[in-house]
Amino acid sequence: MALSIFMLILILGSTISARKDLDRLINGEAAQFMQFPHQVYYLKYITKTGWVHPCGGSIISKRIILTAAHCVSDKFKYLLIFLGKTNLDNEYEKGQQCFLLGRSRVIIHEEFDGHTLLNDIALIKMRYDIKFSEFIQPASLPMEELDYVNQTAVVSGWGSIIHDYNPKLHVGTKQLHHLNVTIISNEVCKKLVQEMVPAKPFTEAFICHRPTNGSPCNGDSGGPLILLDGSRTLVGITSHGVRGCDRYSPGIYTRISSYLGWIAKYENDTNFKR
Structure with a gap:
């Protein structure tokens, strides 16, 4: 309705x-009107x-x-x-x-x-x-046969700005924010993830971004991971982090091409x- x-x-x-x-991506930038x-x-x-x-x-x-x-x-x-x-x-x-x-x-x-x-x-x-x-x-759906490794992508949302599990410490903003990231191979991501959390299950239906000085956080989940090449190709759904919103660990997304x-x-x- x-x-x-x-x-x-x-x-x-x-x-x-x-x-x-209603906070924002850690170290993200404010989105422009009509940008996403x-x-x-x-x-x-x-x-x-x-x-x-x-x-x-x-x-x-x-x-x-x-x-x-x-x-x-x-x-x-x-x-x-x-x-x-x-x-x-x-x-x-x-x-x-x-x-x-x-x-x-x-x-x-x-x-x-x-x-x-x-x-x-x-x-x-x-x-x-x-x-x-x-x-x-x-958004456009991805091609099943491509892994998009080393391509630049952008994640966007209204998620938390502070890496802290206490919601009282969140600093709110009402503006959509975005963060540019680089996609890494699942082989590299799995190694990084299991070095930090050895027992964590890892599947080919994940897609990851390289650790960077920024991260999606609480409230960003479900949002898009889109290629930054003008095609608006949706390669991932924001899912979770290895250690919450830790910006120095890989971000883990649901790989869209695995679910076409x-x-x-x-x-x-x-x-x-x-």
Whole structure:
């Protein structure tokens, strides 16, 4: 269901402006308006806590948004999805669209493991077509046969700025941020990861960025890892870090090319409830 700005304000009240843990990528930069038209911001409604911002997502078609499974695996009731959003303080941001969806619109990968974060991918199927514009555009899916090693990519989101597990120490900002990273091979990533956490499971369905002076953090999960070559190719979904938000360890993402068949299965499913 598409929502007018007036209805949105009635639903949210002061939820967005009152949030103090809507922070940003560690050492990221502020995004420009319209810089990431594929980026999705969403809130979920949980009966006991109200509206919370768990994660981000990526538009890949008129009906499909991809996010991380761990973001939507709990018992929430509704999702409030914002498209074309950059600044959360701007309720009247030009070109934005907003939709309210029920829990039944979310499909979590059947083999998702919340402990190991294997198969950390979920799909949100819109009830109606997204209206594309200069403000809202889909990302492109990657080629299955390419590994994208050594290519520069960009991760974006509204996640935490401080590497700390105490949310009271988070420094909030309402502006979408982004961080450029370099993709490394799974062989190199696995070695780095298991040097730090020897027992951690590692799969070819991961894709990693090289340790750098920056990192995605809490609130960035589910968001896009996009090639920085102008193609807007979505190569990963922000999943997790080796040691939380440690900026000196590899960032681990769900490799989109490993799930192209799974995505197509639900994208083309005419039996999926409207």
